[in-house]
Amino acid sequence: MNRYPKRLIEVDLPIKRISENARREKSIRHGHISTLHIWWARRPLAACRAVICAALWPDPADPLCPDSFREAAKEWIRKWANNYRALLSPESLKRFIGFQKNPDKFNDNLELRYALLDFIADFSNWDNSTRGEYLETSRALTQTAHEALGGMPGTKPLVVDPFAGGGSIPLEALRVGADAFASDLNPVAVLLNKVVLEYIPKYGQQLANEVRKWGEWIKKEAEKELAEFYPKDPDGATPIAYLWARTIRCEGPGCGAEVPLIRSLWLAKKGSRSVALRMVPNQREKRVDFEIIQNAKAQDIKDGTVRRGSATCPCCGFTTQVDSVRRQLKERKGGTADAVLLCIVTTRVGQQGRFYRLPNDYDIKILKNAAQELKQRDKAHVGQLSLLPNEPVNPLPHSVNRVPLYGMETWGDVFTPRQALMLSTFSRLVHKAGEKVATNHEKGLASAIQSLLALVLDKQADLGNSLNAWEPIAQCPRHLFGRQAIPMVWDFAEGVPLSISSGSFKVFFDTLVKTLSNIGCNWSVGQIECSSATAHPLPDSAAQCFFTDPPYYDMISYADLSDFFYVWLRRTLNGKQWESPLTPKAEEIIVEPTPVESVGIKDVNFYLKKMTQAMSEGQRILSPGGIGVVVFAHKSTSGWEAQLQAMMDAGWIITGSWPIDTEMATKVAGIGQSRLMSSVHLVCRPRQKLNDLLHPADIGDWRDILAELPTRIHEWMPRLSAEGVVGADAIFACLGPALEIFSRYSRVEKASGEQVTLREYLEHVWATVSREALNMIFKGADATGFEEDARLTAMWLWTLSTGVNGNGNGNGNGKAKSVPNERQEDDTEDEESPATGIKVSGFVLEYDAARKIAQGLGAHLEHLTSIVEVKGDKARLMPVSERTRHLFGKDEDKAPQAKKQKKKTRQLALFVTLDEVEEESGGWGEKNVPKLGITILDRIHQSMILFAAGRGEALKRFLVEKGVGRDQRFWRLAQALSALYPAHCDEKRWVDGVLARKKGLGF
Secondary structure (H helix, E strand, C coil), rough: CCCCCCHHHHHHCCCHHHHHHHHCCCCCCCCCCHCCCCCCCCCHHHHHHHHHHHHHCCCCCCCCCCHHHHHHHHHHHHHHHHHCCHCCCCCHHHHHHHHHCHHHHHHHHHHHHHHHHHHHHHHHHHHCCHHHHHHHHHHHHHHHHHHHHHCCCCCCCEEEECCCCCCHHCCCHHHHCCCCEEEECCCCHHHHHHHHHHHHHHHHHHHHHHHHHHHHHHHHHHHHHHHCCCCCCCCEEEEEEEEEEEEEEEECCCCCCEEEECCCCEEECCCCCEEEEEEECCCCEEEEEEEEEECHHHHHHHCCCCCEEEEEECCCCCCCCHHHHHHHHHHHHHCCCCCEEEEEEEEECCCCEEEEEECHHHHHHHHHHHHHCCCCCCCCCCCCCCCCCCCCCCCCCCCCCCEHHHHHCEEEHHCCHHHHHHHHHHHHHHHHHHHHHHHCCHHHHHHHHHHHHHHHHHHHHCCCCCCCCCCCCCCCCCCCCCCCCCCCEEEEECCCCCCCCCCHHHHHHHHHHHHHHHHHCCCCCEEEECCCCCCCCCCCCCCEEECCCCCCCCCCCHHHHHHHHHHHHHHHCCCHHHCCCCCCCCCCCCCCEEEEECEEEEEEHHHHHHHHHHHHHHHHHEEEEEEEEEECCCCCCHHHHHHHHHHHHCCEEEEEEEEEEECCCCCCHCCCCCCCCCCEEEEEEEECCCHCCCCCCCCEHCCCCCCCHHHCCCCHHHHHHCCCCCCHHHHCCCHHHHHHHHHCCEEEEECCCCEEEEEHHHHHHHHHHHHHHHHHHHHHHHHHHHCHHHHHHHHHHHHCCHHHCCCCCCCCCCCCCCCCCCCCCCCCCCCCCCCCEEEEEEEEHHHHHHHHHHHHCCEEECCCCEEEEEEEEEEEECCHHHHHHHHHHHCCCCCCCCCHHHCCCCCHHHHHHHHHHHCCCCCCCCCCCCCCCCHHEEEEEHHHHHHHHCCCHHHHHHCCCHHHHHHHHHHHHHHHHHHCCCCCHHHEEEEEEEHHHHHCCCC
16 A cells, blocks of 8 residues: 655645735736736736645655655755845744754754745745746755655656646746646637747747847838828827717707717826816707816816716706617617717827827828728738637626627627727738748747737737726726726727837837746746646646646636637637637536526536536546645635535545635725635545545544544634634635545445535534634633624624734725625626625625524524625625614614715714614613613624714713623623724724723723
8 A cells, every 4th residue: 555745735834924925926017927918817926836846845744754855855955044045034044043053953854844834935935936046946856856756767747737727837837847737728828828838938038039029020010001090190299099988879858969978077187187078068969079177176077978877968968778878889889980089198299298189170080091991901801710800709698798788799899990900900910920930930939929929919909999998097098807807888098009108019019028038938848738627638647746726616707708819819820729719618617607509507517517527637647646736716605615526526635725815905806795815725635546545434424523523623723813814714724624534535424324415514614613713703712601693793704804904804984895796896887786886884795604604603694684684695794883773772674864964974874863763762862871782792782883973971871870881791792893893994993982981981
């Protein structure tokens, strides 16, 4: 029977330090592979680099660790610490100062483990990713570990990623000295991996030089063809952007005016500079004219004409409803080709800033000429593909792509005539450049140059379409993919590709060349293939590490989004991977509620079946002593259950889980809801290939597992807390140690012989985690002394916390953003649903998560309607202000409405509400005190409301005369809530105000 030592990642990982480096990396824009081309939900290189090292290197403290690795690790770590002391982090430096004082520590295998983890933490720093000192050390350790664990001398461990996406995992595998096999079903992702894993390391600086050379050639050729369509102004000013608006006809009685669809009239809002448009209704001509206002004041600028998809006519005031707006635009393919030009943004030689002017007759003539030129070129075009992308936009997944609702049925409809002329010109020139290069260079280099120039074209398309909104603060067009969707934009900005400002071809390829020069190329060439993860091309037992970041249930529709780029890449590049009209969708492993051609609706059963196949393939290609790492970051329990079930069904044993912070602290979609700020890295081993890890009996006893679970969670939770991992991140991070108990068996049975399902076990895991968290919240006090509403409130707030300053999930006002379908509030997009984008007060959890938390605490949501509101798949913990009537007089479901004239602040609203309930209840005012709430939480909320409304004397009598303050549970719960409420929210301020009275009142 073979036995294998545990890897470092199975015993420890410096997640706090790695997370800090991963967060920092999000803001790096120079020399990072993410600047080559957009890909959604990229993994930070810092996290990938650290995890791969920890997965490939054995734990020196494990009794089965080969001595050859221990000796090599001592030598390389000592050399790294002694020779490169100036590069060490403070944490690593402190450890190695201890080593210098006591050299015998290097012979302590546990100390050697921590030294290796220090190296990994330091290596995850972006600044060290290309330093030769770190690369040499990591590669030596990787090679030594591979050979010590049975690898053939001279070979490297193979890391496989079947969902390669943007290429972060395979790139870091190559960087640390392993071989990498990257595959993906999506041709766009395959191209990105081809660039990073093959072209860059193979051709190095030569590639950057050639891209610059041919980029300059394309720019010059494009200027010859396109300069007449982007002329300078007669006074020498240079246009850098054109601002447009789609239009409809007003359907008001007797009106029929042309209504420009404008979200905002602001042109510039930066510092002291403020410029805006003013609408001038022209009823006689049935249109709207415009003026430009310098030094505009907010009170002078009216709202735009469109709101939530409905458009209001400036001429007659009639509002055309969203259905009619859609119908009109659908009749004109989205209204892109006949949009109205509102304004032109220019720069002037020798003068700083942007300048704005209204369009004139010459501008309109130029636009007509561009449209006519496009028609002529389209008519004269010959070839297998059309000049413009006539591939259909998927009309079904409206949550991903809104434009089909407005008649943009093909990808060519997304571009104005001049944009289409520009992009088709650049596409042809990139293809021509590739042909020219092929006559002077070997085929591989020619393909590399052409591919990188095609990425530049994609960037041009990203900022050269009719869905780029104007950003008045930065005074430039916004990228299309500001988030993981394609929104409908009413008024849009067209950049100038021939200028030297944002949106120009020169800026794009200059940035690309700089990235190629700074990114480095000192890694081996990897292997890339276009294939499905459910039918992997590698043979059995070929890999030493299966490390992948699979699709997260229903979060991102990669295929539908990448079609935007794919249709242009088809016209620019050669190869079989571009023969299909669109990216493959039938095999894409996601949950999609709308039908997919040849598949139907992709429900949870589809996801589970396909993901199980992919995970089974991962186990098949992994060597017996190999290790797996699967990254997952989904906030829904259904998403987690599906992924974990797939792994269990595929025969994996979960041996650990590590949450690594991969999101920026200010990420909007993560505020006020239980979205994970960390990506949980599930460490696993193939059950059938590691018989030594199996329990003597392959069937587990349910009672034994339930007995072991609390101990495992009790050991794990404090470790997570010490690393700053709390809330939903901690809950999902506990799945690793919990599932290690359950997944070691192929089947778990109750005493009756009934099989225990994974879902049933996870219910117990949530309950155990909830109880353990509650003990941590109350710092060892007996939480059973509190009623169920207090226990649930504490756990609810803890679940929403992110570990940023202890309670970073609040947005500063006690409110949470409701963001259905992961969509942010965005006024540029048609949003019919009144719930979408509306700020709601309170703290929102997914209903199933709330139910499981309540269940684990012995609470029942249906009994707690005074503090919890359930609507659909969301559950909301009510803010304290909404409980005023229930606590002081009337038990009503809805929050009290303050009088209109006094509805200025939350505190004033509370004051008015207290006045109202006081009148209704016969009056208690300053002479009496309110009736005591039933539970401790009720009494704390009553105290908070009295403090917020400025009822100081009433609060004093409530705490003293009613005896509320003599109950130590009151202060203990108040203290806990103070630590749990988001920083700067109303509730936090109010409970702190009550706590501040404690000493003065003698408690």
